[in-house]
Amino acid sequence: MSEVKYSKEHEWIKLDGDVATIGITKHATEMLGDIVFAELPEKGSSVEKDGTAGVVESTKAASDVYTPVSGEVVDTNQAIVDDPSKINQDPEDSAWFFKLKIKDPSEMDTLMNKDDYDKFAKETSA
C-alpha cells in the first residue's frame, strides 16, 4: 500500500493496487465545523480529476467535495450518509467517502505528501 497523498482541496487519497480510497482531511472538518449532511457520487459513475464528486454540509454552509484523481467509482461509504457526524469523528480513516478504480496512476504524482500538506493547510488557514 502506498503512502497517503493530499490535495489542495483538502482531500486525502490512499492507493491500494489500482483502487484509491478518498476522504476529506481532519483540517477540512475543523474548518467546516459540525458536518450534518453528506452526498456521495454514484457507484459506477466516472469522475474526472479535480471535478465535483460529492457534497458536505455543516450547519452553516454547503461545500463541494472534489476528487484528486480520475477514475470509476467502485464503492461509496453509506455509513457517513446515514450519520454524517462520523466524518468529524474519524475523517481520515473509517469516514472515507468513496473508492475509485483509478485511470492514470501518474495523477498521484501531482499531489502533496503529509508534510507538504500540513504546511499548506497551516499557511492557507492563517
Next chain:
Amino acid sequence: METKKTSLYQLHQDCNAKFVEFAGYQMPIQYSEGIVEEHKFTRNHSGIFDVSHMGQLFIYGGEDLIKDLEKIFPLDLKNLKLNHSKYSFLMDKDAGIHDDLIITKTNEGFLIILNAACKDNDFKILKELLEEKYRMVLDENRSLIAIQGPKSSEILNDVINGVKDLNFMSGNWFTFENQKVYITRSGYTGEDGFEISIANDFVDKLTRELINKGSKLIGLGARDTLRLEAGLCLYGHDLDKDKTPVEANLKWAISKERISKGDFIGSDIIIKQLNDGVSKIRVGIKPEGRIIAREKTKIFNQSDDHIGEITSGTFGPSVNGPVAMGYVENEFSKKDTKVFLEVRGKKHPASICSLPFYKKSYVKGVN
C-alpha cells in the same frame, strides 16, 4: 468602516471563539465545542449569547409618547402594563417590514430592542416620525446578553436574586454590583430565558459569574439553528421591506383593538390583507430525508410550477434533521401539502408543516 467589538470580545477570545463579521461587529459564530453541541447545551442546560450588537433604544416620555408610538406600531400601548413587552414591527405605509423588534414599557417611557443591521436606520425613521419631540437614546454604553435554556432561571437567580419571579414577556430593573440592570424574561431560542441590559463595564464580570454557575457562551451559529427550530423569523431573511406582517404569518402580533381603528402606518394594507387574504404566506417546510434546503432554494408544487422560495434553512440539531421556512403561494400553504425543493439541480420532496419544529413551553407564571 472599522469593525466594532463588543465589551465581551476578550471573553470570547478566552473561550476560543471563531469570529465572523456581522452587521459591522466582530461576533462569535461558535466556540470550540461547535454549533451542534452549543445548540444542545442550550436546550438541555443554559447558554449565554452576546447580543450587544443589537440596538437598545430608550425613548423617554409619557401619555403623548404613547399616542405617537401608537401611530407607528400596531400595538395597544395604552393598555400595555408597566414593564411588559410586545413583539412588533416598524412598517412603511405599504406595511413592508423595516425591522422587527421587542418594545417594553418602562417607568420612563419605552425600551425598544432593534436588529443590529437596522438600528441606525430605525433610529432615523423613528426620530423623524416622532418629530424630535422626545429624548431618544440608542445606547452604546450598555451591553445586551441573553441567557437561555431550562437551567437559566436558577443560574441567573443565583447571581441576581428575584429574576425567577418574572413572567414571560415582562421585565424589571435589578441591581448587579450596584449597577442598574434591566432584565426581561424573553428570548430567541424557544427556551425559557432572559435578556439582560447592563453597562458595558460590568457585562464581562456578570457573564463570567454566569459561566462559573454552569452556563456557557453560545455563538451566533447555534442562535440561528435554535431560532429556526423555534419557528422564529430572522430579519433580512424571513422578513424584509417586500413582506408584510400578514404575509409573514405574524398577524397574532397585531392588536385587534388597533385594527378596528386602523390608524397606524401601514394599516390600510394590513386591513385589506386581513379581509381579502394574501397571495404568498410564510410557512414551515420539512424536507424528507436529510437534504438541507437553504435560503433562496426554489419551491415547486406537484405540477412542477414554481410556487415560492425558502428564506431560512439549516440542520436542526434537536429535530435531528433539516428544517426550513419560506414563502409559498397561499393555495399551497396548507399543512401536509407536498412540495419539491430544488437543491443542486435536483428536486427533493418536502412538506408544508406547522411551526415551531421544536416546542417547549415558555414559563408563563410561577405562582
